[in-house]
Amino acid sequence: xxxxxxxxxxxxxxxxxxxxKPMHPYEMSATMKQRGIPDVIKLNNxxxxxxxxxxxxxxxxxPLETSREGKHPERTIxxxxxxxxxxxxxxxRELIYEPAKEYPHFPAALAFIGHVSPQETxxxxxxxxxxxxxxxxxxxxxxxxxxxxxxxxxxxIEAEFIVHQSEAELKWLLAFKEDIKNGRLxxxxxxxxxxxxxVPPDEELLP
Amino acid sequence: xxxxxxxxxxxxxxxxxxxxKPMHPYEMSATMKQRGIPDVIKLNNxxxxxxxxxxxxxxxxxPLETSREGKHPERTIxxxxxxxxxxxxxxxRELIYEPAKEYPHFPAALAFIGHVSPQETxxxxxxxxxxxxxxxxxxxxxxxxxxxxxxxxxxxIEAEFIVHQSEAELKWLLAFKEDIKNGRLxxxxxxxxxxxxxVPPDEELLP
DNA sequence: TTTCGTATAGTCGACATGGACTATGTGATG
DNA sequence: CATCACATAGTCCATGTCGACTATACGAAA
Numbered sequence: 505x506x507x508x509x510x511x512x513x514x515x516x517x518x519x520x521x522x523x524x525k526p527m528h529p530y531e532m533s534a535t536m537k538q539r540g541i542p543d544v545i546k547l548n549n550x551x552x553x554x555x556x557x558x559x560x561x562x563x564x565x566x567p568l569e570t571s572r573e574g575k576h577p578e579r580t581i582x583x584x585x586x587x588x589x590x591x592x593x594x595x596x597r598e599l600i601y602e603p604a605k606e607y608p609h610f611p612a613a614l615a616f617i618g619h620v621s622p623q624e625t626x627x628x629x630x631x632x633x634x635x636x637x638x639x640x641x642x643x644x645x646x647x648x649x650x651x652x653x654x655x656x657x658x659x660x661i662e663a664e665f666i667v668h669q670s671e672a673e674l675k676w677l678l679a680f681k682e683d684i685k686n687g688r689l690x691x692x693x694x695x696x697x698x699x700x701x702x703v704p705p706d707e708e709l710l711p
Numbered sequence: 712x713x714x715x716x717x718x719x720x721x722x723x724x725x726x727x728x729x730x731x732k733p734m735h736p737y738e739m740s741a742t743m744k745q746r747g748i749p750d751v752i753k754l755n756n757x758x759x760x761x762x763x764x765x766x767x768x769x770x771x772x773x774p775l776e777t778s779r780e781g782k783h784p785e786r787t788i789x790x791x792x793x794x795x796x797x798x799x800x801x802x803x804r805e806l807i808y809e810p811a812k813e814y815p816h817f818p819a820a821l822a823f824i825g826h827v828s829p830q831e832t833x834x835x836x837x838x839x840x841x842x843x844x845x846x847x848x849x850x851x852x853x854x855x856x857x858x859x860x861x862x863x864x865x866x867x868i869e870a871e872f873i874v875h876q877s878e879a880e881l882k883w884l885l886a887f888k889e890d891i892k893n894g895r896l897x898x899x900x901x902x903x904x905x906x907x908x909x910v911p912p913d914e915e916l917l918p
Numbered sequence: 919t920t921t922c923g924t925a926t927a928g929t930c931g932a933c934a935t936g937g938a939c940t941a942t943g944t945g946a947t948g
Numbered sequence: 949c950a951t952c953a954c955a956t957a958g959t960c961c962a963t964g965t966c967g968a969c970t971a972t973a974c975g976a977a978a
Contacts, residue, residue: 512934513819520823530957544819550936553958558934579957596827599820601838603846608813612720612751613806614869616727620803631808639810653911658896662821665883672879676872689865704860719964737927757966760928765964786927 508595510558513545516599518556519564519584519592526568528579529556540646544662556582564588622690622697629681633674640670715802717765720752723806725763726771726791726799733775735786736763747853751869763789771795829897829904836888840881847877 508515521532529552536547559565565582584592617625647663657664683689691700715722728739736759743754766772772789791799824832854870864871890896898907 513814513816516819516823520826523826528957530955533957534955541822544814544822546814546936548936549958550938550960551934554934554936593826596820596823597831597835599816600824600827600832601835601842603839603842604816606815607720607751607753608815609720609806609811611869611872612723613803614872615748615751616723616803617807617868618865619727619730619800620807624804625807628804628808632810635808635810654909655911656896656907656909658825658906658908659910661824661887661896662818665818665821668883669876669879672876676875680868689863689868699865700863701865702861702863703866704862735927737925740927741925753966755966756928757930757968758964761964761966 506594506598508591509562510555510564512551512555512558514547514551514555515559515564516592516595517541517545517547518552518559519588519595522565522582522584523589523592526581526583528581529553530579532556544666559588564591618699618701622684622699626681626684629677633677636670636674636677640667640674643667643670713801713805715798716769717762717771719758719762719765721754721758721762722766722771723799723802724748724752724754725759725766726795726802729772729789729791730796730799733788733790735788736760737786739763751873766795771798825906825908829891829906833888833891836884840884843877843881843884847874847881850874850877 517536518532521527521535527535533547533549533552536542536545541547556565560567560582563585565584565588568581568583570578570580620628643663644667647660647667650660651657687697689700690697692698724743725739728734728742734742740754740756740759743749743752748754763772767774767789770792772791772795775788775790777785777787827835850870851874854867854874857867858864894904896907897904899905
């Protein structure tokens with residue numbers, strides 16, 4: 505993947521918004537909130553301003569004018585440069601066609617699940633299942649409401665994806681729990697149910 | 712979720728390794744690589760040393776001894792404290808039962824897909840599908856090899872999860888492509904196929 | 919025998935991140 | 949009618965992160 509000079513995903517959102525019309529950072533923030541962007545891109549004040557600063561430094565945006573309203577701090581309104589527009593289009597396409605190398609926490613934690621007993625693991629998985637079901641229900645409700653207001657499906661497509669992946673995770677969690685309960689991953693060690701943990705003698709695991 | 716004093720997942724791996732036996736950072740790094748940890752936790756030199764430093768500062772680990780081999784730099788061997796062991800167990804459990812709030816790139820990019828034409832999107836999705844199929848095949852091969860060497864399934868459980876989620880994504884990508892091709896998301900705008908993009912008049916999208 | 923790749927072991931510094939903070943105006947609430 | 953919460957607009961800075969770099973040793977290839 506190309507090494508983006510500004511890699512924070514907030515910058516993608518900023519470029520997208522400026523492609524619609526010039527804005528000052530605070531308006532970007534408000535617009536993003538209204539559109540639910542913070543559900544998929546971590547938004548916080550400090551990062552937004554420093555990301556805009558970075559975009560400026562690399563010539564993707566330029567200040568158009570600065571104004572002030574009453575005694576509020578001064579506002580700087582930014583517009584995208586041609587290079588900024590090109591960067592946006594190129595970056596967006598790359599994000600779609602090339603899977604990013606990411607490190608979600610859950611699979612990482614699974615790598616150490618041997619440190620938790622099978623019974624306790626089953627209980628923890630139950631709690632996770634509860635949380636995810638709740639998240640899915642909430643997201644579904646939000647989607648239904650937005651659709652009922654006349655918003656096209658294409659604007660909700662990222663929520664569709666997230667719900668789909670969450671449901672896949674639910675399926676996997678239930679199957680994993682079943683495998684624990686049915687003893688397909690465990691053995692009896694002096695009366696206790698423990699993970700079946702055999703390791704090749706030489707640890708020759710790198711083909 | 713509890714605010715971990717050291718939140719980098721590398722720290723979890725470090726604590727896990729030190730729970731087995733005291734080590735110096737370079738040995739941790741080598742052991743992690745041998746076990747395939749870098750597939751699920753981003754490992755890099757600089758981060759490892761600063762994470763160990765942070766663990767030390769917060770009292771999760773202590774230096775046991777420092778030694779040197781020839782003219783190589785000095786090595787500091789660390790051991791976990793009781794607090795460090797407790798932190799490890801608590802953190803690991805939390806990661807299992809509570810879904811983390813994460814921001815993967817793909818759904819974020821989907822939120823801006825309106826900026827790419829339906830036809831081009833279909834092409835990009837095809838490329839993504841190709842990449843993911845390749846990743847799945849490679850991971851499967853690695854799992855099969857490890858299993859053939861006698862490694863228990865529980866040590867491969869994170870790879871199982873990742874493959875499962877990747878296959879779910881593939882399914883979704885194919886369905887999305889179908890919806891584009893069948894015109895379930897598009898309309899004709901002066902001869903061109905474009906996304907159907909209606910927005911409620913008032914943008915009253917926050918219930 | 920020089921050079922190349924790789925293992926050993928760790929340091930450094932530029933940049934990114936995000937929580938906390940400043941300061942003002944305004945509508946609501948008790 | 950005081951104060952509380954929230955909107956407006958942005959700054960600051962302690963930490964965290966990670967690529968690049970240092971320096972030594974050693975076997976193999978050229």
